[in-house]
């Protein structure tokens with residue numbers, strides 16, 4: 622499963638960079654990243670078992686996809702699938718929604 626290896630790298634990145642007991646982790650998973658947030662949630666529980674991250678709250682932000690039309694320069698929200706501008710063009714530059722990163726880690730003080 623694709624999400625399992627992604628979650629494993631997120632978890633190990635957090636453990637490497639943050640000391641102490643971790644209360645919550647916020648990750649950003651863009652809607653066009655191809656990663657399923659629910660799967661990450663499930664994998665997070667599995668991957669954190671026995672680590673300092675066990676029991677931490679996982680918060681997932683899901684920014685919508687955005688694209689700029691090359692024909693009319695209009696910015697369009699992109700759902701799943703093929704970006705389509707209201708002018709009818711499919712020649713769009715995707716500028717957002719592919720994010721996949723750790724945004725914030727909350728540590729117990």
Ligand SMILES: [Zn+2]
Nearest residue numbers: 690693706708
């Ligand atoms: Zn357009």
